[in-house]
Each structure stands twice: as C-alpha cells, then as structure tokens.
Amino acid sequence: MGRRYWNINLEDMMEAGVHFGHGTKKWNPRMAPYISAKRKGIHITNLTITACFLSEACDLVFDAASRGKTFLIVGTKNKAANLVASAAIRARCHYVNKKWLGGMLTNWSTTEKRLQKFRDLRAEQKMGKFNRLSKGDAAMLKRKLSIFQKYLGGIKYMTELPDIVILVDQQEEYMVLRECVILGIPTICFIDTNCDPDIADISIPANDDAIVSIQFIFTKLVSAICEGRSSYIAI
Known part of the structure; x- marks a missing residue:
C-alpha cells in the first residue's frame, strides 16, 4: 500500500499549499529535518516526507477501520471546525470541533x-x-x-474511549494530545513548522492553517477509513 495506492501526488499537494509553513521566526528547531527551504521569510515543508507520513497514516487508519476500530477527529479552530465535522460525518467518526472540555478522555x-x-x-x-x-x-x-x-x-454516539485520535494543529489541541499520551491512545497529528514532531505517533508535516491544505489531508485519510470500513463489512 505505497503512495500510489493512496494517490498522494506532490503536484496536488503544492496546489493545495500543503508545503507552506510559518514564518522562519516562529519555528521549532525539531522540525528541521522536515523543512526543505526558506522562501520570503517562510519555511517550506519537504512534501516528499509529508507524502510518506500521510501514506503511513492512511495505511494505519485503513488497517484500523478494516478491524472495526473507532476514531475521534479533533480540530477546534475556526478554519478547521467545518472541515472536521464534514470529514468525520463522511467517515463515520466521532468528532469535537468547538471546544475541548479538559478531561474529556482522561476523565x-x-x-x-x-x-x-x-x-x-x-x-x-x-x-x-x-x-x-x-x-x-x-x-x-x-x-x-x-x-x-x-x-x-x-461524540453523542461514543460509548468508550476511541482507538485512534486524529488532530488538526498540535499547538491548538495540545491538551488533547496530552490526554492521548497519558492514556496510550495512538495519535495522528497535522503539524506545522512550529510544532514538535516527536509527540504524536504519526506526525504529518503540513500547512495546518489553510483550508485547502487541511481538506487535502482529510480527503486522503477519509477515503482510507472508508475503504477500510467497507472491507470490514465485507468480512
């Protein structure tokens, strides 16, 4: 299930602006391996690496969905809120898109x-x-x-803790990430150039501020979950 299978195309990613990071002053040095250039004071993410991690994330969610696992998608900032709801509804996942109430998982x-x-x-x-x-x-x-x-x-139909949590914007959803780490729940996180790539289980380096970029990543993850679910039902 390599990159071709999920049809993750570098040109499409560039068109969606996935490669645009934050201003060079607002970066986390741990992101250095994922950055390919600086342009007009902005860090540019290495899309080949992004494609690898996104492909890995698609493999993971496909596999989990094909075994009937449950997902929670979290993204509470304004730009992400509607995309989170529509992605979750399409893939039949739980979601939180308004505000994270502390302890939602740990308590x-x-x-x-x-x-x-x-x-x-x-x-x-x-x-x-x-x-x-x-x-x-x-x-x-x-x-x-x-x-x-x-x-x-x-999350009104959520009856137990989710098996996998997908997060848009590590900075914004840091509390959620911490709860997942405490509980040992695997996480997939969209990370921009100002994040720490080592906290989530799979970090996808991507522009987490632009709607088109967030949508691009979601489209891939959602189709992988849906494909996984249909093979689970087929069994």
Whole structure:
C-alpha cells in the first residue's frame, strides 16, 4: 500500500499549499529535518516526507477501520471546525470541533455522565415532554440541550474511549494530545513548522492553517477509513 495506492501526488499537494509553513521566526528547531527551504521569510515543508507520513497514516487508519476500530477527529479552530465535522460525518467518526472540555478522555466517567444526560434530554424533547413544562423550564432545558449539542454533538454516539485520535494543529489541541499520551491512545497529528514532531505517533508535516491544505489531508485519510470500513463489512 505505497503512495500510489493512496494517490498522494506532490503536484496536488503544492496546489493545495500543503508545503507552506510559518514564518522562519516562529519555528521549532525539531522540525528541521522536515523543512526543505526558506522562501520570503517562510519555511517550506519537504512534501516528499509529508507524502510518506500521510501514506503511513492512511495505511494505519485503513488497517484500523478494516478491524472495526473507532476514531475521534479533533480540530477546534475556526478554519478547521467545518472541515472536521464534514470529514468525520463522511467517515463515520466521532468528532469535537468547538471546544475541548479538559478531561474529556482522561476523565471518561464524567464525559459518560454528560453524554447520558444529553441523550436523556434529547429523548425527552423528542417525546414532547418539554411541551408540558412551563415556558421558563422548557427554555432552560432547550438552552442546556443546545450547549450539549455544541460541545458534545460530535461524540453523542461514543460509548468508550476511541482507538485512534486524529488532530488538526498540535499547538491548538495540545491538551488533547496530552490526554492521548497519558492514556496510550495512538495519535495522528497535522503539524506545522512550529510544532514538535516527536509527540504524536504519526506526525504529518503540513500547512495546518489553510483550508485547502487541511481538506487535502482529510480527503486522503477519509477515503482510507472508508475503504477500510467497507472491507470490514465485507468480512
């Protein structure tokens, strides 16, 4: 399952701007092996290396999906939020795209209680129980429900810790990465030139600020997960 299989093309990556890093002043020296040049004060990522890591990540998620494993995708910054939701929905993964509530994974029992409360409220609303309440009480529960929906909507069907976590932007999602490391959950992380490539299990050096770049990486990962899932069902 080499690069050809996942159709990871260097020209397509350049078109998507995957190679643009941060300004040279905002870099992490540990990223040196993944940087091929400096251009107009910006570091340029070596796309051949990116292609290798992306291919490896696709192999990993394909294999995991073909064994029925579960995924959580996390990306809470504005530019990534919609892409995270649509990628997760396409690949039938759990996701968090608004705000990471500290301890979501490390304090799983609390998260489970919140999810149960969320499910109960949704059921009550569906059964029309809110209509029997006073206007004030109904409004309060609806507010509660919309807060749950905002922060937990993407994980409402998650019944246990995920097998693999995919993160957009290491800096932004550092708390999540730490929780995964503590719990020993394998991680795939999009990393820009200001990140530490050694924390995640697979770090994909890429522009994590441009929508087109994030979308390019997601397209590959999602198709690998979907292919893996279809072979799992076939068995």
